Amino acid sequence: MLPLLGKTKTMILTYSSSFITHLLALPPTSASTSTRPVSSLLHRSPQGFFGSILRYKLRGYCSSRVNRGEFMASNIKVVQNPDSISYLNQREAAEVDEILMGPLGFSVDQLMELAGLSVATAIAEVYNLKDYNRVLTICGPGNNGGDGLVVARHLYHFGYKPFVCYPKRTAKPLYTGLVTQLESLGIPFLSVDDLPMNLSEDFNILVDAMFGFSFHGTPRAPFDDLIQRLVNLQNYNEINKKPSVIASIDIPSGWHVEEGDTNGDGIKPDMLVSLTAPKLCAKKFCGSHHFLGGRFVPPSIVDKFNLHLPSYPGSCMCVRIGKAPQIDISSMRENYISPEFREEEVDPDPFLQFQKWFDDVMAAGLKEPNAMALCTAGKDGKPSSRMVLLKGFDKDGFVWYTNYGSRKAKDLSENANASLLFYWDGLNRQVRIEGSVQKVSEEESEHYFHSRPRGSQIGAIASKQSTVIPGRDFLHQEYKDLEAKFSDGALIPKPEYWGGHPGCMIGYVIFLKKVDGKSDVWLHDYHSLHHHYKIPKF
Numbered sequence: 001m002l003p004l005l006g007k008t009k010t011m012i013l014t015y016s017s018s019f020i021t022h023l024l025a026l027p028p029t030s031a032s033t034s035t036r037p038v039s040s041l042l043h044r045s046p047q048g049f050f051g052s053i054l055r056y057k058l059r060g061y062c063s064s065r066v067n068r069g070e071f072m073a074s075n076i077k078v079v080q081n082p083d084s085i086s087y088l089n090q091r092e093a094a095e096v097d098e099i100l101m102g103p104l105g106f107s108v109d110q111l112m113e114l115a116g117l118s119v120a121t122a123i124a125e126v127y128n129l130k131d132y133n134r135v136l137t138i139c140g141p142g143n144n145g146g147d148g149l150v151v152a153r154h155l156y157h158f159g160y161k162p163f164v165c166y167p168k169r170t171a172k173p174l175y176t177g178l179v180t181q182l183e184s185l186g187i188p189f190l191s192v193d194d195l196p197m198n199l200s201e202d203f204n205i206l207v208d209a210m211f212g213f214s215f216h217g218t219p220r221a222p223f224d225d226l227i228q229r230l231v232n233l234q235n236y237n238e239i240n241k242k243p244s245v246i247a248s249i250d251i252p253s254g255w256h257v258e259e260g261d262t263n264g265d266g267i268k269p270d271m272l273v274s275l276t277a278p279k280l281c282a283k284k285f286c287g288s289h290h291f292l293g294g295r296f297v298p299p300s301i302v303d304k305f306n307l308h309l310p311s312y313p314g315s316c317m318c319v320r321i322g323k324a325p326q327i328d329i330s331s332m333r334e335n336y337i338s339p340e341f342r343e344e345e346v347d348p349d350p351f352l353q354f355q356k357w358f359d360d361v362m363a364a365g366l367k368e369p370n371a372m373a374l375c376t377a378g379k380d381g382k383p384s385s386r387m388v389l390l391k392g393f394d395k396d397g398f399v400w401y402t403n404y405g406s407r408k409a410k411d412l413s414e415n416a417n418a419s420l421l422f423y424w425d426g427l428n429r430q431v432r433i434e435g436s437v438q439k440v441s442e443e444e445s446e447h448y449f450h451s452r453p454r455g456s457q458i459g460a461i462a463s464k465q466s467t468v469i470p471g472r473d474f475l476h477q478e479y480k481d482l483e484a485k486f487s488d489g490a491l492i493p494k495p496e497y498w499g500g501h502p503g504c505m506i507g508y509v510i511f512l513k514k515v516d517g518k519s520d521v522w523l524h525d526y527h528s529l530h531h532h533y534k535i536p537k538f
């Protein structure tokens, strides 16, 4: 590697005291001048718009994943518009059940297991473990109650803390088995009397598994009382800082299966997971999250009942019906909790400090800790960023590799100044590295090139970055030809347009966010402390 350039000789401590909003305005000629409304661009999951981009561990909603061209196991007519999906009446719902468990050879245990798993996955998609840990599943006397018992078990394995209220038990082996399974996991069973009047005092999620499509009339005791407690939740939630949520399985309990909440005084679930196909009452569902579960419907049922339903993406057990709710991005906040950051513990050698933090990231098991944003600007001064992978660092700099024909390489040939940014979510840390960049030696590039898998070496030759090609097939053909050419295992020559740049540091900034700092020099910015520390001489 090449020696360091432009070392700084000063120590600067900076504190962030103001909140600056930058609006990135794109010129009207930009490719991004779409006619799409801003709201559609901001569409996001409750975990956060940024979460979907930056957080490796977070999953998006099943329904938000692109599922064009996916393999479809059944001939369900794919629809995404909730107005055009099929709804079953009560008789049809019962008939589907009978056909599945009659001529189609399913057992109730099987269907209940799949139904319960799909409900648990839908809950986990929407309600994160951290904020919605305590789950009370209220189970009724029929199969809807059985689904609830299965949900409790799966949520336990997903890391939630489930509790079960099952006041009218059924003596059949299927149900006693489900109870035994939960008891063996230490899941508490609570009587109605054990429950607080205000359920949100003790629970974050209330799973409503009281009644499904066989419900008739008005609820009898003790479910009348339990349903009323779910209704009352709304009043408590208005004064609660952190409201609890209701997730109903198949039917919001107490609702008319076809007509819905006829008097308007029934429960108002936040989530509804319809099983097999939504029942007519689901048309009246106004909560934020409507999912479809029970991924076991064979083509014969789809045809017989002329079902139009959303398709399940990939291997998902549930799929969202309709759009995810819009969230006000400005209201998104994260509480940053991390060990106290002490300036005296910062190593004066930024490389050693970087190594320490990199070790922390490795120990924490974060995915792709060497992913970093590289920001460059060519002679026109317009910056552009992209993620690249760090391939090594030492006293000479931080090394990554790229194709010399890429935009970043072109920018760097015109302007050697660049910045790198590592963001380590989970540790609440980021490292900013700014400096001038030089190409690594041909020898070093050569060495790294040949250490890559042969497929990557061929890919590097096939794709001359930032050049216009006739189409994707052209790339595939190039790749195939090269694969054939080097199929004898011969050394693949490194193309001369491919190599590395060591980024040489002139500055090193450590930025840490904390909730509960003791130091009086730290300034508060909403709920967090932002501490910028620029490492002195090195």
Ligand SMILES: NC(=O)C1=CN([C@@H]2O[C@H](COP(=O)(O)OP(=O)(O)OC[C@H]3O[C@@H](n4cnc5c(N)ncnc54)[C@H](O)[C@@H]3O)[C@@H](O)[C@H]2O)[C@H](O)CC1
Binding pocket: 096, 097, 100, 108, 111, 112, 115, 140, 141, 142, 143, 144, 145, 146, 147, 210, 211, 212, 213, 214, 215, 216, 217, 218, 219, 220, 223, 249, 250, 251, 275, 276, 277, 294
């Ligand atoms: N094919 C599928 O989609 C599957 C769905 N499953 C789930 O099963 C229910 C339907 O189950 P079922 O046992 O037929 O009925 P319910 O759970 O709705 O409850 C019947 C139970 O409730 C009693 N009851 C009826 N009305 C009242 C009332 N007014 N007051 C008190 N009690 C009442 C009745 O006597 C029975 O004991 C479906 O919705 C899905 O959730 C399967 O798990 C898998 C296949």
Ligand SMILES: [K+]
Binding pocket: 144, 208, 209, 210, 211, 212, 248, 249, 250, 251, 252, 253
């Ligand atoms: K229910």
